[in-house]
Amino acid sequence: MTSDLTWGRPRPERADAARNRQVLLDTARTLLAEGGPGLLTMDLLAERSGLGKGTVFRRFGSRAGIFQALLDDSERDLQREVLSGPPPLGPGAPPADRLLAYGIARIRFLARNQAVARATLDGRQEPGARRPLSAIHIRVLLREAGLTGVDVDVLAVQLTHALDGPMMLQVFGEHAPDDPPPTARLEQGWRYLVERLVGPVGDP
Amino acid sequence: MTSDLTWGRPRPERADAARNRQVLLDTARTLLAEGGPGLLTMDLLAERSGLGKGTVFRRFGSRAGIFQALLDDSERDLQREVLSGPPPLGPGAPPADRLLAYGIARIRFLARNQAVARATLDGRQEPGARRPLSAIHIRVLLREAGLTGVDVDVLAVQLTHALDGPMMLQVFGEHAPDDPPPTARLEQGWRYLVERLVGPVGDP
Numbered sequence: 001m002t003s004d005l006t007w008g009r010p011r012p013e014r015a016d017a018a019r020n021r022q023v024l025l026d027t028a029r030t031l032l033a034e035g036g037p038g039l040l041t042m043d044l045l046a047e048r049s050g051l052g053k054g055t056v057f058r059r060f061g062s063r064a065g066i067f068q069a070l071l072d073d074s075e076r077d078l079q080r081e082v083l084s085g086p087p088p089l090g091p092g093a094p095p096a097d098r099l100l101a102y103g104i105a106r107i108r109f110l111a112r113n114q115a116v117a118r119a120t121l122d123g124r125q126e127p128g129a130r131r132p133l134s135a136i137h138i139r140v141l142l143r144e145a146g147l148t149g150v151d152v153d154v155l156a157v158q159l160t161h162a163l164d165g166p167m168m169l170q171v172f173g174e175h176a177p178d179d180p181p182p183t184a185r186l187e188q189g190w191r192y193l194v195e196r197l198v199g200p201v202g203d204p
Numbered sequence: 205m206t207s208d209l210t211w212g213r214p215r216p217e218r219a220d221a222a223r224n225r226q227v228l229l230d231t232a233r234t235l236l237a238e239g240g241p242g243l244l245t246m247d248l249l250a251e252r253s254g255l256g257k258g259t260v261f262r263r264f265g266s267r268a269g270i271f272q273a274l275l276d277d278s279e280r281d282l283q284r285e286v287l288s289g290p291p292p293l294g295p296g297a298p299p300a301d302r303l304l305a306y307g308i309a310r311i312r313f314l315a316r317n318q319a320v321a322r323a324t325l326d327g328r329q330e331p332g333a334r335r336p337l338s339a340i341h342i343r344v345l346l347r348e349a350g351l352t353g354v355d356v357d358v359l360a361v362q363l364t365h366a367l368d369g370p371m372m373l374q375v376f377g378e379h380a381p382d383d384p385p386p387t388a389r390l391e392q393g394w395r396y397l398v399e400r401l402v403g404p405v406g407d408p
Contacts, residue, residue: 149396150392150393150396151384151389151392151393153389154375154389154390154392154393155393155396155397157374157375158366158367158393158394158397159366161365161366161368162362162363162365162366163362164365170361171358171361180355185355185357185358186358188354188355188358189354189355189358189359189362190362192353192354192359192401193359193362193401196400196401197396197397197400197401
């Protein structure tokens with residue numbers, strides 16, 4: 001491990017770091033829009049952002065790290081809606097309604113960000129390391145629902161994985177032209193899980 | 205890519221290949237028993253099996269490949285029981301009973317092979333690439349159960365991921381000393397999913 005002190009230049013100001021991060025994410029999104037994930041390499045990102053390869057490498061570590069940073073950045077909007085947006089996605093609705101709303105929002109989020117989400121899987125994957133929003137939110141709602149006869153912590157892990165990126169990407173990937181749209185199939189599937197496992201849901 | 209013809213020696217006989225494979229798997233299991241996954245490297249496996257690094261590399265590709273081969277080899281017994289063993293794990297019981305029995309058998313299989321399963325996750329992970337037995341078996345049983353009001357193919361993918369290696373390893377990994385044994389929690393969780401999503405189950 002290299003200590004921070006051994007980096008070749010002084011640690012940048014926090015404001016600079018935040019600005020660099022935003023420049024890199026914006027440039028990455030531009031490259032994605034221009035040519036898809038295949039175009040997005042560490043070298044080209046450095047060149048186009050004008051920020052140098054060292055900065056890109058220190059910020060993201062690997063190519064998969066760029067995609068993970070893009071996905072995390074986009075997920076912040078979803079997180080804000082869950083924490084303080086209107087119900088049923090935000091607080092104020094019964095747990096089963098909020099679970100259904102969260103699943104639908106997450107399915108649509110992953111559908112919009114499919115190429116990026118797929119590219120994050122190229123790197124090393126730690127089980128459970130990368131879905132803190134789903135894992136925590138689902139666990140809290142299940143506890144709130146007051147289910148009996150089931151270990152809600154295990155159920156929360158099971159449901160998190162049943163709603164997880166790899167699961168959805170598999171359904172998107174196996175999609176045949178004659179099938180109904182995969183988001184609709186996934187949303188219907190999630191509704192079935194919530195209604196059967198947690199309880200009846202009001203209007204979506 | 206290198207063509208087969210450019211390998212340094214002629215392609216071995218099929219019987220030789222099968223024998224080499226068995227020698228490598230047996231040696232790998234011995235190393236695991238001696239020192240755990242950390243001891244199992246390509247180099248030591250070559251040295252201890254007396255088969256040369258080229259053979260080990262061609263056979264497994266990477267260190268994660270060794271662990272995947274070990275897991276696949278162990279899974280063959282489970283597969284045999286599912287295809288032709290006594291019910292309810294084997295044929296001849298109602299679909300819900302067979303689903304419950306399969307989940308319990310898979311949870312116990314992963315619990316026994318936990319260190320190996322965890323080590324397979326170190327490599328690149330393709331969504332859905334590595335659980336053909338679960339994916340196919342769960343889909344067939346759900347179709348047989350004749351569920352209505354749900355897309356059984358989506359439900360099969362969701363349940364496969366809810367029973368998947370990474371999910372279980374997360375529960376094993378988060379296990380606290382005061383908790384009930386993780387296999388019991390997982391088995392109870394799987395029973396809850398099957399009974400709620402598929403239908404009542406007879407004696408396990």
